[in-house]
Amino acid sequence: MKEIVAFIRPNKMTATKEALDSLGLPSLTAEAVLGRGRQRGISGEVTTPINTAMRAKEKSMGMKFIPKRMLTMIVDDSQVDTIVQTIIKVNQTAQIGDGKIFICPIEGAVRVRTNETGKDALV
Numbered sequence: 001m002k003e004i005v006a007f008i009r010p011n012k013m014t015a016t017k018e019a020l021d022s023l024g025l026p027s028l029t030a031e032a033v034l035g036r037g038r039q040r041g042i043s044g045e046v047t048t049p050i051n052t053a054m055r056a057k058e059k060s061m062g063m064k065f066i067p068k069r070m071l072t073m074i075v076d077d078s079q080v081d082t083i084v085q086t087i088i089k090v091n092q093t094a095q096i097g098d099g100k101i102f103i104c105p106i107e108g109a110v111r112v113r114t115n116e117t118g119k120d121a122l123v
Contacts, residue, residue, distance in 0.1 A: 001106040001119065002080050006071040007035065008091045008099040013069045019090045020073075023082060026123050028073040034065040037097065068099070074106055076119055 008016055013030065020028060075083060084101055091099050109121040 001109060001122070002075055002077055003104040003106050004071075004073050004075060004080065004083055004087075005102045005104070006087050006091075006099060007033070007068045007101075008071065008087070009097065010067050010069050012091045016071065016087060016090045019086050020083065023079075023086060025073060025075070025079075025083065028071055031070045031072075033068050033070045035068055036065050037100075066097070074109060074122060076122065 006016075010032070017028075017030070071087075073083070080103060084103070087101055108117060110117050111121040
């Protein structure tokens, strides 16, 4: 089993969810988060009004944090490549800020209600 953690643009959330649904992904967790990459934010990424002085400062220094969506899903090893490629396909714009995907090993899983373990606990 693997955990896939993806950070994507908020405006790509619906399309990403629909694409993952079409794969039959049984579950995922989505959370609104704030963060930044090496570029220190993206000018124009935030749609809230920013005054002219702040906009000039933002272009030269970058913003401290920008909104993203963090998706977390635990999947069988056999699904990882398909899910990762789907996330990339939906979110890739070739622009700074397209996001990141992390793949981590999972030692085990237990469904609390039934005590099912391993893959059986995922579906």
